[in-house]
Amino acid sequence: MSPLVYVYAVLPRPIATKLKGIDAQPVRWVVDDVRAAAVSDVPDEEFDEAPLNEHVRDLSWLGPRAMAHQEVNYRLHEDGEAVVPLAFGTVFRDEDRVRQLLHDQRAALAARLEAVRGRAEWVITLHVIKEPDADYVAAASPAIQAAQKEIASSPPGRAHLLKRRLAELQRDELRRIQAESAEEVVTRLREIATDVYLEPLPTDTIERPLVRASVLVPRSAEARFVDQVERLRSRWPEPMYRVLLTGPWPPYRFGGLQRDSG
Numbered sequence: 001m002s003p004l005v006y007v008y009a010v011l012p013r014p015i016a017t018k019l020k021g022i023d024a025q026p027v028r029w030v031v032d033d034v035r036a037a038a039v040s041d042v043p044d045e046e047f048d049e050a051p052l053n054e055h056v057r058d059l060s061w062l063g064p065r066a067m068a069h070q071e072v073n074y075r076l077h078e079d080g081e082a083v084v085p086l087a088f089g090t091v092f093r094d095e096d097r098v099r100q101l102l103h104d105q106r107a108a109l110a111a112r113l114e115a116v117r118g119r120a121e122w123v124i125t126l127h128v129i130k131e132p133d134a135d136y137v138a139a140a141s142p143a144i145q146a147a148q149k150e151i152a153s154s155p156p157g158r159a160h161l162l163k164r165r166l167a168e169l170q171r172d173e174l175r176r177i178q179a180e181s182a183e184e185v186v187t188r189l190r191e192i193a194t195d196v197y198l199e200p201l202p203t204d205t206i207e208r209p210l211v212r213a214s215v216l217v218p219r220s221a222e223a224r225f226v227d228q229v230e231r232l233r234s235r236w237p238e239p240m241y242r243v244l245l246t247g248p249w250p251p252y253r254f255g256g257l258q259r260d261s262g
């Protein structure tokens with residue numbers, strides 16, 4: 001059995017680097033025209049389609065190999081002008097099929113490389129750690145303030161009915177405030193970012209974020225971007241909220257191709 005060719009990323013051209021990838025195999029270049037794929041050899045008994053589909057369910061197998069994949073792409077991103085990172089598990093039978101990928105997708109690759117040139121990906125999340133209390137919601141809601149004034153000036157019977165409606169209004173206003181908070185975060189990010197992608201929010205976790213976004217930021221604007229995130233932290237401070245930021249990363253969301261073994 002011959003080894004398979006594992007592809008980490010595509011760059012406009014090869015760059016001088018001495019990297020080791022999965023299983024400490026040296027990273028080399030497969031070139032077609034002006035594009036270059038960073039590749040290494042992997043064993044077919046682990047990375048052929050059927051065994052790979054089994055292995056990715058085993059975290060003890062997947063963990064170190066996924067970390068090696070990420071490390072190669074991180075280094076390529078740091079050293080190169082533009083990088084299109086491929087998803088974990090992109091394997092081909094031989095180098096000729098890698099060259100065929102570079103040839104067949106030359107237009108798409110050129111567009112993606114240009115879109116991410118000189119840019120990095122960041123991920124920002126706004127969490128609600130402590131549910132806002134009634135006073136916080138009322139301070140941010142003219143509708144609740146008006147309802148409270150009406151209750152205070154109403155006779156007991158009507159005031160009782162209005163209080164029941166107030167509880168529903170408070171729930172509606174909390175949802176509105178949180179939706180507007182998420183929208184404001186995205187608006188602030190767009191002031192600096194080249195692109196913003198709103199990630200799907202998990203529905204099966206205890207702590208559900210208000211917003212989670214992948215953000216494409218010019219490397220020249222990263223200091224301004226981080227300052228903007230700090231302003232967001234001041235706008236939504238702990239312990240009620242938490243703003244989490246990770247990056248810079250290779251642009252998987254904005255430049256990456258999906259796994260397509262050949």
